[in-house]
Amino acid sequence: MTLFRSSSKPSRQRGSMENFLLDNEDILFHLENMDIDRIITQKEDKFRDAKRYPYAPVDIADARDSYNKVLSIIGEISGDTLAPLAAEIDEEGVELINGEVKYAKGTKEVLDIFAKADLMGFSLPRKYNGLNFPAIMLSVAAEIVSRADGSFLNFGLQQDIGETLNKFGSDKQKQEVLPQLASGEIGCAMILTEPDAGSDLQAVNLRAHQSASGQWFLNGVKRFITNGNGEISLVLARSEEGQTGARGLSFFLYRRDEHMKIRRLEHKLGIHGSPTCELQFNNAPVVLVGERKRGLSKYTMWLMNSARLGIAGQALGIAESAYREADKYASERIQFGKSVREFPAVYEMLTEMKISIEAGRTLLYETARFVDMKEGLEEMQERYPDRKAEFKTDLKRYSRLSNLFTPIVKAYNTEMANKVTYDAIQIHGGTGYMQEFGVERHYRDARITNIYEGTTQLQVVAAIGGVTSGTVISIMDEYESEDFSHAENLHKELLKARHDFEKTLVGVKDVEGPDFVTYHARRLVEMATDLIIAYLMLRDAAHSDRKKKVAEIFIEKMLPRVKMSASFILEGKASLLANYKEVIG
Amino acid sequence: MGLNLIVLVKQVPDTQNVGGDAMKEDGTVNRAVLPAIFNPEDLHALEAALVLKDENPGSKVHIITMGPPSAVQVLKDSLYRGADFVALISDRKFAGADTLATSYALKCAIEKVGDYDIVFCGRQAIDGDTAQVGPQTAEKLGINQITNVSKIENIDIKKKEIEARRSIEGGYEIIKAPFPILLTVTDEGYPPRPPSVIRVMTYKNASAEMTEAGYDESYIDSSIDRISETAINLWDINAINADVESCGLAGSPTKVKEIESIILKSEDIKMVENTEDSISGMVHELISDHTLG
Numbered sequence: 001m002t003l004f005r006s007s008s009k010p011s012r013q014r015g016s017m018e019n020f021l022l023d024n025e026d027i028l029f030h031l032e033n034m035d036i037d038r039i040i041t042q043k044e045d046k047f048r049d050a051k052r053y054p055y056a057p058v059d060i061a062d063a064r065d066s067y068n069k070v071l072s073i074i075g076e077i078s079g080d081t082l083a084p085l086a087a088e089i090d091e092e093g094v095e096l097i098n099g100e101v102k103y104a105k106g107t108k109e110v111l112d113i114f115a116k117a118d119l120m121g122f123s124l125p126r127k128y129n130g131l132n133f134p135a136i137m138l139s140v141a142a143e144i145v146s147r148a149d150g151s152f153l154n155f156g157l158q159q160d161i162g163e164t165l166n167k168f169g170s171d172k173q174k175q176e177v178l179p180q181l182a183s184g185e186i187g188c189a190m191i192l193t194e195p196d197a198g199s200d201l202q203a204v205n206l207r208a209h210q211s212a213s214g215q216w217f218l219n220g221v222k223r224f225i226t227n228g229n230g231e232i233s234l235v236l237a238r239s240e241e242g243q244t245g246a247r248g249l250s251f252f253l254y255r256r257d258e259h260m261k262i263r264r265l266e267h268k269l270g271i272h273g274s275p276t277c278e279l280q281f282n283n284a285p286v287v288l289v290g291e292r293k294r295g296l297s298k299y300t301m302w303l304m305n306s307a308r309l310g311i312a313g314q315a316l317g318i319a320e321s322a323y324r325e326a327d328k329y330a331s332e333r334i335q336f337g338k339s340v341r342e343f344p345a346v347y348e349m350l351t352e353m354k355i356s357i358e359a360g361r362t363l364l365y366e367t368a369r370f371v372d373m374k375e376g377l378e379e380m381q382e383r384y385p386d387r388k389a390e391f392k393t394d395l396k397r398y399s400r401l402s403n404l405f406t407p408i409v410k411a412y413n414t415e416m417a418n419k420v421t422y423d424a425i426q427i428h429g430g431t432g433y434m435q436e437f438g439v440e441r442h443y444r445d446a447r448i449t450n451i452y453e454g455t456t457q458l459q460v461v462a463a464i465g466g467v468t469s470g471t472v473i474s475i476m477d478e479y480e481s482e483d484f485s486h487a488e489n490l491h492k493e494l495l496k497a498r499h500d501f502e503k504t505l506v507g508v509k510d511v512e513g514p515d516f517v518t519y520h521a522r523r524l525v526e527m528a529t530d531l532i533i534a535y536l537m538l539r540d541a542a543h544s545d546r547k548k549k550v551a552e553i554f555i556e557k558m559l560p561r562v563k564m565s566a567s568f569i570l571e572g573k574a575s576l577l578a579n580y581k582e583v584i585g
Numbered sequence: 586m587g588l589n590l591i592v593l594v595k596q597v598p599d600t601q602n603v604g605g606d607a608m609k610e611d612g613t614v615n616r617a618v619l620p621a622i623f624n625p626e627d628l629h630a631l632e633a634a635l636v637l638k639d640e641n642p643g644s645k646v647h648i649i650t651m652g653p654p655s656a657v658q659v660l661k662d663s664l665y666r667g668a669d670f671v672a673l674i675s676d677r678k679f680a681g682a683d684t685l686a687t688s689y690a691l692k693c694a695i696e697k698v699g700d701y702d703i704v705f706c707g708r709q710a711i712d713g714d715t716a717q718v719g720p721q722t723a724e725k726l727g728i729n730q731i732t733n734v735s736k737i738e739n740i741d742i743k744k745k746e747i748e749a750r751r752s753i754e755g756g757y758e759i760i761k762a763p764f765p766i767l768l769t770v771t772d773e774g775y776p777p778r779p780p781s782v783i784r785v786m787t788y789k790n791a792s793a794e795m796t797e798a799g800y801d802e803s804y805i806d807s808s809i810d811r812i813s814e815t816a817i818n819l820w821d822i823n824a825i826n827a828d829v830e831s832c833g834l835a836g837s838p839t840k841v842k843e844i845e846s847i848i849l850k851s852e853d854i855k856m857v858e859n860t861e862d863s864i865s866g867m868v869h870e871l872i873s874d875h876t877l878g
Contacts, residue, residue, distance in 0.1 A: 017602065055786035069789060070782045077779060117779040131782065 018083065020144045021075025024320070026358055027140060030365055031068060033543045039134050039369065040064070042376030045383065053126045067137050073117060074141050078148035082110045086149040089273040090441050096265045101229035101275045111154055114184060121182025123159045124166060128178035135309060135375070136368035142313025143320065143361070150318040150445030151273030154187055156310040157227055161188040161234055164303040165253070168290040173253055177232055186231035190303055191254070191279065193224045199458055201236065201296055202246045206281065208237035216252060216288055218281040224266065226452070228277030231256045234303065235286060236295050249295035252286035259284035270444030305402070307453045308410040309368060315417035315449040316360050322417075322424035322442035323353045329437070330427050346427055353420045355554055360413040362536040363529075367405035374398035401475060404466030405532075407459035412529050414450035421446040457522070464521040468505060472528045479535040486542050493555050494534045500566040501527045507570045519577050523565045530558045586742055587643025590634040591698055592705045593691055593722065594627040594648055594663065596656040597712040623659045625772060626707030632775035633737060633768070634705050635667045641742065645669045647701075649694045651679060651687060657793050660817050664788040665780035672698075672818040673793050674825060681834035684713070688721035690832055693825040695726060703747065704767040708733060716769070723767035730767040731760050736774035750774070753859075793819040 021027060040063045049056035057063035085106030092104035103111070114120055123138050124130025142156050162181045166174060180186045197203040206220035218237055222228070232255055239250035254260070259282050266276040290299055327350055330341035340346050377395040381388050421443040425432035432439045450456045466472060476498060484491040504527065508517050517524075537551035598619035600607075609615045631648070638644040648663040650656050651674040660671035674694050682690065695704060704723070709716035716732075723730035731749045738759060739748040745764040750757050752771055822832060830836060857867045871877040 055783045057786075065789070066786045069785055073780060073782055073785065113779050116781070118781045118783040129783075131786075 017076075018079030019072065019075040020079040020083070020147050021071050021140075023079070024075075024144075026361060027143070029540075029544065029547075030361065031064075031071075031140070033540070034136070034365055034369070036064070036134070036136060036369065036372075039136065039372040039376060042380060043132065043134050043372070045380070049126050049132070056126060056132070067133065070119075070131065070133070071137065071140055071144070074119065075144050077110065077113055077117065078144050081113060082106075082145070082148035082152060085110065086151075086273075087438065087441065089149060089151060091272075093272040094265060094275040096262060096275075099262055101262065101265070101277070103275070104273050106149075107152065107154075107273045110149075110152065111184065111187075114155055116184075118182075120155065120158050120184035121162070121178075122155070124162045124178055124182050128166075128174065129182040130162075130178070134368070134372045135306075136365055136372055139309060139313045139364050139368040142310050143317040143364075146314040146317025147321040148317075149273060150314060150321075150442065151271035153226060153271070153274045153314075156307075156314065157188055157190070157230075158184070160303060160306045160310055161190055161232070163306055164190075164234060164299065165289070167302065168251070168299050169253065170289075173287065173289065177253070181232070187227060187229070189225055189227045189230040189233040189277075190307070191222050191225050191228065191233045191235040192300060192304075193222065195221065195223050198224075199455060201300065202244075202249075204236050204238060204249055204296070206235070206237040207241075208239040208250060208252060208286070209241070210239075216286045218252065218254065218260075218284045218286055220281055221263075222279045222281070224452075225277045225279055226274055228279050229256075229262060229275060234289065234299075236300050237286075239288075239292055239295070246296040247293050249300075250292045251289040251295040251299040253289050254284060254286045257284065268448075270441070270447055304453055305371075305406045308406050308459075309364070309371060311449050311453050312360070312364050312367070312409045312413040315414040315446060316357065316364060318442050318446045318449070319353070319357050319360070319413075319417040319420040322421040322439050322446075323350070323357055325437060325439050325442070326350065326353065326424035326427040329431070333429075340427070349423045349427060351553065352557075353423055355550055356416045356420060358550055359533045359537065359554060360409070360416050362540055363405075363409045363412060363533055366532075366536055367402065367409040370398050370401040370405055374402045400466065400471050404463055404471050404475075407454070407462035408525065408529050408532070410453070411450070411456045411459035411463070411525065412533075414446075415456055417446040417449055460522045460525050463525045463528075464517070467524050467528045468508070468517065472532070473502070473505075476531065476535065479539070482539060483542070484538050487538050487548055487551065490538060490541070490548070490551055490555055493559060494531070494538065497534070497555075497559050497562040498531055500562050501531055504566045504569050515577055516574065519574060520569045523569060527562050527565050530562055534558055587641050587645065588637055588703065588740070588742065589645055589647070589698075589701045590637060590703050590705065591647045591649060591695055591701050592627070592631050592634045592663070592668070593695075593719070594631065594650045594659050594707070595624045595710050596621050596650065596652050596659045597624045597710050598622075600711050621655060621658065623662050624707050624710045624712075626709060626711075626770065627659075628707075628777040629772045629775045630705040630707045630768075630770040631663055631666060631668070632777045633734070633770050634703070635778065636775065637703070637737065637740060638667065641740065647698050648672070649674065649691060649698070651675070651682075651690055651694075654793065657791075657817055660793075661788055661791055662780065664791060664816060665784045666778055667781065667784065670698075670818070671816065672820050674820050675793075676821040676832075678822045678829055679833045681837060682832065683837035683839035684715055684717040684721055685838060686832055686834075686836035688718050688725055689836060690825065690827055691718070691722045692725040693827040694820060695722070697820065697825050702745065702764040702766075704728075704765070706767065706769045708769045708771050719767060719769040726765075726767070728765045728767055729762045730769070731762060732769045733771055734768045734774075735771050737768075754856075788816055791816040793817040 037060050040060050044057060044063060047058055050058045057066055089104040089106040094104065095102045121128060121130030122133050122141060126132050138159055145152055145155055158181050162178055165177060181188060192201060194204055194206060197205065206218060206222060208216055208218055210216050218235060235252045235254050236249055237252055238248050240248035261280045263278045263280050268276060330346050330350060331339050333340045374395065377391045377398060381391050421439065424439040425443055428437055428439055431437055508520060534555050537554055541548035541551045599622045602620065606618050607615055634646045638646050646668045648660055648668045648671040650659055654675055657673055660673055663671055672694065674690055679690055695701065706719035720730055720732060731751055733752045734749045735752045735757065736750040737747065738750055746761060747766055748759055748761045749768060751760050752773065822829060857863045
């Protein structure tokens, strides 16, 4: 009687026990070695939640154990369920039906699993049924989820928007919205971009006006809004009539009703599973978040920084997935009688891909650590106003560092993901250009990451101040206080590059005219990024011989890059600056 | 007013991820090399119970498993997914139990839980594939049973009645029956929910503890105390008042004579109607060609 042996039927190759945390040795390496004790101590503040919430940790070891267990569940859902659905989600895409967004079946299914697993409140406080996990763990999660499907953005959005509201919203706003975000019963969006306000958000023109009773209303159009169909959104709008620029903008909380229409969905190159909406507000009632006129300068900037970290994680995940596909293909593909992985041209590509992914990962965790330190210190200041002075110096330092590192990691990881996915197709050859392998999807999905939440060019603008003003030098000095005796020679090599970099920093300041630093800004930021990564790799090398070899290759390739930039900046004539008009007309 | 629900679950070797060394030379399963998992259809049975709990506030889901101490893992998994009470029946005297002895022990444990409305089992376990323990347990409890349930259509708490969809050859039938009842659940209608990470963090350190004092529900209301570390009840043969002669090897008439690996070739299928006459005819046919007997 084998009539009902349906339990053995395969269902879309699921249940194959893939776990995107446990199969990733580099993430596990970092989870074991990362220095997060102080982050936990601040985040859990004397582990006081343990008395009220049975799932709150009682000490540092307990917190770390919980992080690992929860990440492993995310790894399992991502590997076992989301990844096998990614190609289908990409093909099915999203649809606008009678003004409502319809997600791909797979997206909906996995969203439901995330909600049921209580994951949607990952970084929200426990009083709103969140997990109270730090940004560094969110970075790990963002990568794992995006490795499975680069278009699965709702999980990350929920954290960015939830955290922003948690930081700046009123108690009433928080109580109404945050438990719903944590349970996953509602989705959300950040509504910033307009047809004439992309990179330049100061030009935002969506009108917010206040009725005699004090109620705020929105009128106008927003464009390119990821998940604009979300029930809850944070909207940047012009509240001060006649006042141009950032000072005229405020931040509003909108709950979806009949006063907002989704006019259309964009047809995009990649991330097909994620709806990109054009929205029309018609007297839509909203409530003000925080103070008037601080919409862009304070709240949007905070939200964007949080989202930038998420996108650095997303890009890393897409790159990781593309690398694994390429490595697998290169091992299996036989040409000229051997696997193509054995040819120098291919294994060099693979090695560079892997090293740049590991570079992006260590940089991401370092950045998230700074962000966690900063946020933790701000929370401590709020909780203990009388001890404000005690936290002041550290807070200033970590604010500077997170403001510098966030654009750096966003730029590095997203450009890296584009390069890695490009090379992944190259390793596949003609096959990679076809749709039956995942790499063409990765290539398309990666392409948005260095555009949205600020293009790489804008990340350079955000980072260059910290590079030229000394923040970069001060963090390098700090790294110098660490013990690099396990890799003395590599450290000496690194110092040569640092010397070139510092010489360049001094040199650019001597050149007259504001255009000169702007012209070289990207090169300067990239030199700084190279050096920071080299320091982080030396630090990682203390725990692993393999990491020492990774550092060795990275530093060997970095030295001439930094030298070349130094030479171009200091010895070049900047002829492009003088002549570009004649060339491009 | 909620329902009292009991789910019988089993930890089994993962027979779907089998390596070359999965069988010992004597033809028995080499449990040491196979990862132990939650029997797949039992997860569906658990889900069916949890869905009823979600739909009927005030309901409680009790989980019982019999096995070695390592079987606490399926109980933890049950807690992670939403179970309220879990018990491991474990005793050296249960060792070597066949389906008869197992269902006897489970019956004793169910009676220890006390009042219940519905007992859920997976349709069958992937290690033995007998599909006998559920039906036998119902027999021993002296209650009704519906096997191969793919969906619970309706529950009437006032009338204490259930309507369930039962998969049969070529379709399904809807069966209505009074509580208490035992259901064996297929993997069709109740895809298991994921573990809740909040519950994982709550119960991750749960361990089995002997509860000689018997069934104790007091912890359910005091969930804020860090009760999680002792959330798993451990019941031995005395705790469930089982007769030692009916347990383990002593209570198991099944004796494995020999195990042989047979590769089945598909031949003609003969359909037998679900009537006394047809079944009796088939049994006689099998006896006469010496397949049985």
